Amino acid sequence: MIRCRKGRVLPSMNDVFATASPRRVRDEVLAGLLAMGRPQFRDAGAQLMADDTVSAETVAGATDLMRRIAEDKDRQAFEVLFAHFAPRVKSYMLKLGANDALADELAQETLLAVWRKAEKFDRAKAAPSTWIFTIARNLRIDAYRKTVRPELDPNDPALVPDPEEPQDHRVDRLQRAEAVRRAMSALSDEQADVVRLSFFEDLSHSIIAERLDVPLGTVKSRLRLAFAKIREAVGDGLQ
Amino acid sequence: MTIRHHFPDDVLLSYAAGELDDAMSLIVATHLTLCPACRKVAACADEIGGVMLEELPPTTMSPDALARVLARTEQTVDAADTPATDTTAPGFVLPGPLRQRLGGDLDNVRWKHIGPGVKQYVIARRDNGAQARLVKMASGRKAMTHGHAGEEYTMVVSGAFSDAGMAFTRGDVEIAGTDVVHSPIADDNGGCVCLVVMTGRLKFRNVLGRIAQPFIGI
Numbered sequence: 001m002i003r004c005r006k007g008r009v010l011p012s013m014n015d016v017f018a019t020a021s022p023r024r025v026r027d028e029v030l031a032g033l034l035a036m037g038r039p040q041f042r043d044a045g046a047q048l049m050a051d052d053t054v055s056a057e058t059v060a061g062a063t064d065l066m067r068r069i070a071e072d073k074d075r076q077a078f079e080v081l082f083a084h085f086a087p088r089v090k091s092y093m094l095k096l097g098a099n100d101a102l103a104d105e106l107a108q109e110t111l112l113a114v115w116r117k118a119e120k121f122d123r124a125k126a127a128p129s130t131w132i133f134t135i136a137r138n139l140r141i142d143a144y145r146k147t148v149r150p151e152l153d154p155n156d157p158a159l160v161p162d163p164e165e166p167q168d169h170r171v172d173r174l175q176r177a178e179a180v181r182r183a184m185s186a187l188s189d190e191q192a193d194v195v196r197l198s199f200f201e202d203l204s205h206s207i208i209a210e211r212l213d214v215p216l217g218t219v220k221s222r223l224r225l226a227f228a229k230i231r232e233a234v235g236d237g238l239q
Numbered sequence: 240m241t242i243r244h245h246f247p248d249d250v251l252l253s254y255a256a257g258e259l260d261d262a263m264s265l266i267v268a269t270h271l272t273l274c275p276a277c278r279k280v281a282a283c284a285d286e287i288g289g290v291m292l293e294e295l296p297p298t299t300m301s302p303d304a305l306a307r308v309l310a311r312t313e314q315t316v317d318a319a320d321t322p323a324t325d326t327t328a329p330g331f332v333l334p335g336p337l338r339q340r341l342g343g344d345l346d347n348v349r350w351k352h353i354g355p356g357v358k359q360y361v362i363a364r365r366d367n368g369a370q371a372r373l374v375k376m377a378s379g380r381k382a383m384t385h386g387h388a389g390e391e392y393t394m395v396v397s398g399a400f401s402d403a404g405m406a407f408t409r410g411d412v413e414i415a416g417t418d419v420v421h422s423p424i425a426d427d428n429g430g431c432v433c434l435v436v437m438t439g440r441l442k443f444r445n446v447l448g449r450i451a452q453p454f455i456g457i
Contacts, residue, residue: 075309082305087297094298104301108308115312126282130289137257137288147261147340150268152278156335160410162275180283181290198256199291205249223249231283 056084059174062128070118078115081128086111089136095200096140106143110136127177176234183233191226194219242274244411246392251277255284260368265336266392266412266436272334273410332397337434345397345432348373356380356430369438376400376425376433384422389438391415393423398431400424 054077055061065081068074086107093103113135114121121131141149153159184192197208205223209216246267253259254267271278331344338344340362350358356377363371369389373396376382393400393413400407402423407413415421425431 075312078309078312079305082308085292086300086304086308088292088295090298090300091295092292095295103298104304107300108304112308112311115308127286127289129293130286133288133292134285136292137255141257145261149257150261150265150336150340152268152271152281153335156272158272158331158334158338160273160275162278177286177290180286181294184287184290195252195287196291198252198258199288202258204258205253220247220249223252224247227248227252227284227287230287231280234283234286236279236283 054080056081056128059127059129059177063123066118066121066123066128066131069115070121078111081114082111085114085129085132089132092133092136092200093140096202098140102143106136106139109139113139127174129177179233179235180230183230187226187229191222191229194222195226198223242276242408242410244405244407244413245274245277246270246412247414248280251281252284252287255281255288262363262365262369262371262436263392263438265340265363265371266394266434268336269334269396269434270394270410270412272336332432334396337396350375354383356425357382362434365437369436371434371436374433374435376423376430378425378430379427380425380430382423384420386420387415387417387437389417391438392436394434396432396434398429399426400431400433401426 054065056065062081062084065074065077068077069081089110090103090107093106094100098106110132114132117135121128138149138151184195187195193212194208197203197211198205201208203211205219206216209219212219250259250263250267254264259267267281271281331338333341333344341348348360350360353359357380358375359372361370361372363369374393391414393407393415395407395409395411397409399409400423402413402421405413407423413423
């Protein structure tokens, strides 16, 4: 379920997908967006109406938008992606302590980087939301620290390559994102709390432990358990 | 050589969440370069971040935000925005994140002697969290027995060492918590170079070590 700030609950895209035809999915998405009444969503909604294939709400839709940006420098596709992700990246920055102006700026920088690095997006490896999250996270860290965040470089000649995976072990991106989402909503409140605090509060595990008033070991074991459940759900659990 | 000693999941999750300090991020990124198994775990942690981002309630952007970004997409990219090309000579030893931080490979490191057969180079001081340094131990050299006030992560970047009967080779990470007192021994055949990150100070067992400690900065 998607929980809005005022406690309103929207039907999760997840629930909609499980049961509905593509057209019904689109209608649901549109109805949801229009009902929210925010200007940027009305714009996105209008785009969706005009073009059946344009939607940033789904992994498949957002992946297609990314392809159009990378291959055709398609500004219309970028606008739809922007309308969906910039307001969420801004929320992410706000949650992690940025003021409104900085959060807005970092969200703009993130989406600009999405445009500029679009060719580097590998749709076989990640969902657009995952890729955009990593860009936002790194830009935030770089903005707060003097040094650039140490990052894995997939083109590093020193990189030890992945072992070849059998074709049937590769889980489809869309299914994977859905599986992660489902596994996360199935976590216990305690487990969900430590994951949320890790990602959105910029707290070390020892501070999370203090805040929840539990030992550090408990925080770590809850995190490991939560993570194990999610990894199992996407088929990474056994190695 | 397959890596046998990995980072625990909660550390990889913290790396993905962006909550590790600079020194810890450096050692994790260096390990990920060498370890496909941990890369897979970290990729899954990134996916959690993606899902959480997707489920955040949106915040209205400033009215001119999109226009400003679109205007900037027209501009040519500054040189500073594109990553510098890797000028490392072929035959380098260090993984990319370390090379980038040091501005070169292992042969550029300005080592400082800290004891017989042991040299170090401090990469990140502890001002902003954990300390990161490279430590080079000559063949067969045994580190002074020590315990830890925090956690100590030792990753082999070249050569090998053994500790309490376990062997550590390139990419392997030894994690020593407050309950561990140990003295790793460098491989007889060429010694080792390790990236060492400490979240707290070492506690030496012998007086000499305790006296030397403030001078060698560990």
